[in-house]
Amino acid sequence: MRAPHPSLRRAVAAAVLSGVLLLLLGLVPTGSAHATVTPRAAATPVAANGQLKVCGTKLCNSRGNPVQLRGMSTHGTQWYPHCLTSGSLNALANDWKADVLRVSTYVQEDGYETDPRHFTELANSLVQQATDRGMYVIVDWHMLTPGDPHANLSRARQFFTDIAHRNKDRNNILYEIANEPSGVSWSRIKSYAEQIIPTIRAIDSDAPVLVGTRAWSSFGVSEGADESEVVNNPVRASNIMYTFHFYASSHRDEYLATLSRAAGRLPVFVTEFGTQNYAGEGADDFAMSQRYLDLMADKKISWVNWNFSDDHRSGAVFKTGTCDRSGPWTGTAPLKPAGVWIRERIRTQDDFPTA
Template sequence: MKPPRNWLRPLGGVGTVAAAALLIGLTAAPSAPAAPAPAERPATSAAATVYEAENATVSQGAVESNHRGYTGSGFVNYTNTTGSSVEWTVNAAKAGSASLAIRFANGTSANRPMNITVNGATVAANRAFPGTGAWTTWTTASLTAELKAGANTVKATATTANGGPNVDSLTADTEGAPPGGGGTPVGVNGQLTVCGTKLCNQYGKPIQLRGMSTHGIQWYPQCVTGGSLDALANDWNADVVRISMYIQEGGYETNPRKFTDLVHTMIEQATARGMYAIVDWHMLSPGDPNHNLARAKTFFTEIAQRHANKTNLLYEIANEPSGVSWARVKSYAEQLIPVIRQHDADTPILVGTRAWSSLGVSDGADETEIVNNPVNASNIMYTFHFYAASHHDEYFNTLSRAADKLPIFVTEFGTQTYTGDGGNDFAMAQRYLDLMASKKISWTSWNYSDDSRSGAVFKPGTCNSNGPWTGTSSLKPAGVWIRDRIRTADSFPTR
């Protein structure tokens, strides 16, 4: 069995022996209360037209049909050369903004970027077309562009010697894009910023993001594939995915290049699906984030340099500080944040709080230590983690108070005990979700994997079997419960 996540630590004054007794005394999970009926993301309008790639003008490519899952009579396999392209003619009844979606598959692990031009003008330079996990796994890359009335040319041109991905079709919605440029979370909300105690979208309106955290990508990369991310974006309707990169425990420190590249790839995959991505510097043991400060500076410098122009990122710079004072955590943040800001002035930064991101509660403190001595930086939020079967009123009340004074993002929670295992307390978890909805506190739940414990959403073996990712047949009870709550309709105000 792969190494488990190291959850066995004291929380809220509960030591290891007492924690074991708590686990033994758990009763069977109560029935999950019903979630509101799911509402899918906006479907394409009646004006959406599918233009098959095999009917387009192809330069340095071939029409093939040897990988299942395509639509029409085939797809275009780009020649592995810079400049290979597919060009469609798109008709628009009137001039205006249109949503464009290119359906593609990339069975390699390498990004195959392309320039997207409309009527000869570049609308997306080096647009990412990352690996989808298999040549039979198809997904879409969406963007918006201005079309003129009548015939328009839309061209996708490979910009590297690897050529482009396999391209199946272009869907053009000529009735115009929704406010913000597309129906995805990023398309609607754009660049996020912290305004007061809230996370706000490009229109300055407070929003709540909801999604999932991966497990440690050193153990469960097979759970983060094109297919699983397609399901997270389109079946679960998630707004955000947290990319959990451990530093120790077989993670970043063992091979910085490997894990940095893996994070790059996962960022591109989230971007292609219109989801926000939290880059989680998952320091856990040792609990003093200053132990990894030099590594963090190296890592976040590269991430910020490469992805500064993206509008869908958040940086979580210290997962769960423990065994240290708030002053030490604050000092770490104030040394690292300026390094990031040299390259990326806009991305919100999430700062872990003392005592396993409990706002200090697990060490007998509370939010006042941060309120009275906040990090000296702007566009930041503070993180809070909870596990519903372990963390009851003291934690709940602290979160409620803190959210009125501090910008809070719950980057990790579960319906079980703090070990990520045991019975589910769905009733307490629902109390937390209701509170977070009322105060627009964004959240990601732990964890999107097939770990053997009850907190992992997929049944064991799902990831090695490549799904099925959609629906509920592969989900544990906690997976069914959290999927239902992510799928309910978003409220993203634009005016």
Template sequence: MRSRTLRVSLPVAAVAGVVVGLIAPTPTAAAPTRYEAESATISQGVVESNHAGFSGTGFVNYDNLTGSFVEFSVSTTQAGPATLTFRYANGTTADRPLTVTVNGSTAAASLSFPGTGAWTAWQSRTITANLNAGSNTVRAAATTANGGPNLDYLDVDVAAPAAEYQAESATITQGVVESNHAGFTGTGFVNYDNVVGSSVQFTVSGSGPATLIFRYANGTTTDRPMSIAVNGTVVAPGLSFPGTGAWTTWQTRVITANLNAGSNTIRATATTANGGPNLDKIDIGPGDEGQPPTVPTNLTVTGTTSSSISLSWTASTDDVGVVGYRVYEGSAVVASPAGTSATIGGLAPSTSHTYAVSALDAAGNESARSAPVTGTTRPAATGTPVAINGQLHVCGTKLCNQHNQPIQLRGMSTHGLQWYRQCVNNASLDALATNWTADVLRISMYIQEDGYETNPRFFTDLVHQIIEQVTARGMYAIVDWHMLDPGDPNFNLSRARTFFTEIAQRHNGKNNLLYEIANEPNGVTWSTVRSYAEQLIPVIRQNDPDTPILVGTRAWSSLGVSDGASETEVINNPVRAGNIMYTFHFYAASHGTEYLNTLSRAADRIPMFVTEFGTQTASGDGGNNFTRAQQYLDLMASKKISWVNWNYSDDFRSGAVFREGTCPNGPYTGTGPLKPAGVWVRDRINTPDNFPTG
């Protein structure tokens, strides 16, 4: 049941093992560049030509399911704002919204594509978004089970060309020109010295209002702010240049300022002892005309817990680019997100709150506020696993609750969200929490195999959503960074930094999370895995100091046993971080006494958490060995090792608990919809918990 991805464009290039369609743009007679949908990368959709009025050779008919998408590869010679126009037809009376992401970041959440009256009646929807110089991806993904409209093409109209000034050609004070990190333009970039006052000064031409676009990279997790002065006057003190995930990942910061007629100086000066970021160039574009952004629309409550309300809205547009939003409750600003969603925490149970949102542009102009929306927090949970145990932490070799008592959590793991997210819905989660009485759900987000790397924004938002759903039911949630192939976790380190930074920032006020940072490292040494963990954990701790972190062990989280090693490599060389546990995975029909004894010995020396097991073979299929599985469960009960079973889906394999066809409509309660493995594990989860409180 893996997603069907159709790539029909030529030529085709293989990059890092991924086949990528390279789209040749077709210029129109006007300024925009046209990209035909039928030449884009298509996931869960087909190219058709049975409805007249399209351009090119056809259009894309989305499959009727959430997550189907069309992704365009768009090339521009400059960074800055661009107008994106989608031509579509919708012959139904139901809206078919799409979430538009640009280079993985949401540009328009749930953009409306209403009915056009007929499949042969074509209309357009237009947004603005910032593009990078060079290659960009623009993805339009369906957000409802109806899929998207029929999509004909995307027109891209880039703003007037900007004047480009290379940093390596500017006046440099306490910095050097280097070229050792790929992705820069020109002949190199400036690496600031790590001192306050190091600077790069550009001499530029212009007159009147102008947009200043700084292209930079910051491979650390620490902001490297700079003070921007124009002709000696500071126009942006302490402008943030946050981490970009890697020194080879380049992003832009945009401000507006007035230039004199003729020659001007623009100086970017480091304001901390870390110096500035690596600075590639500055582009000077047309200035702001004093117009604020458009008002955000479609403000919606997307989730509630007993202490938080989550919101989303459709992105605003602006001539110089939207840089952020303000969420208001009355006259108070309660959140200032950069994207089109926010969670407001610290609220009392069963209370109502009314919010509105405004948009900010690079010139500091603020839009009017959106239409308000009211959300009500849920009643306080009583008797749930989280209500009893609260914030978890590691004490010695055990997982302990808020009363500092060792506990054991028992629950289920989702299957890969790219394939079986239809099995994670309100009804199935209600059943897991109340009919199965589970303590924990592992949210399994694959990185490769059509997962996170294909659409970081979509999958991050999906994890946000499931976290809120699990939280509302009083269960714990394991956020599973499900790396598998390639087996070196460092391959996805930059992605992991980006993902966990956002997750930790959004949910650091919750007391029901655990972060699993590497599902099953394989083909690498323990020292490689440990190095990865010691690079990623500080990124998480910068935003969330309290949530326990689960570290995968090598050889498919077998403590090295599957490669002929043992638990001693971890015991003798532990990860240098606190409040962490190590993971172990087993499949009872494949992993016998050697694995069982390894887990037993390890649990006496280091904190262990079994984040995945099955009663079948390591393939997740085949016959069940319930006798061996029970031996593992008896051991884990005696040593209070928490466990999660694979998997809560209707996959055809014997390890999926539900019979095929159960999802998305259920039923999910009782034993009727379950396979034998599902009946067995539900019975074990349903035995009474032992949560000491004193």
């Protein structure tokens, strides 16, 4: 076995120190320190593709080639931080071969508003851990209720200011500024985006920004609209994408057709989907889910599945109790049927998207 390269030794030493400091501060769960990072054998997604940018309707790598990222979203970090350990993240990067981790920081529901410093540092820790493993990372401002993003405008300004200052020099971060707006007009969401995006751009000018769409990020379909309102009145900013969410058992052909049309006119990133109903529970509809995945592969739409936890619902990939037992994390034994299915579809891609 070769001795490790000096730069690798320095990186590991820095990771150990960072992990120890975070543990002493009580900002990350035990077991998620960086000291046990397992690097990929081959080039990582970030090493292969570098800084991402939006080119036309596609997400492109540093060479201007379209890429499709595939990965997983955390559940709310206020509830399931113990599912995000060095072992589980090693499995996501190396066993699942995921390109991207979405870090879901809930605003309400015992989330960010209760302890901004803690949840900001927890998000930063997970960004670091994704970086250590060569994955891209989406920082998700998981506003849900209330559905008007303006209700959390000042909190969002502070959160993204803090996150961007810490991570502005990274080439693997994307900012998702509003998870699922609902009960508000597209113009209201657009107004919010045009206030938050400059806050980020003043600090981090390179990272793509992901903008939620009306009616739980359905391009308005769930409230009787469609993508035309965004096509005809886009956000006044560059290097942005619009998000679309679906749950295959509930969201059928009308939603699939909307995604197909929208992706022909707009840059779209599916930052959340499930194979179950809209609550992430109930029976899996793998046939409908595969129709979505086939469309997204054809149009190179990046996607993230919900969710990387052991919640009791069928949409959580791990069997209940896995996180409390700290694994095992690899293979299919600890997975529910949805986990087995989605892991296979992440693993079947190349080690990194270079098309």
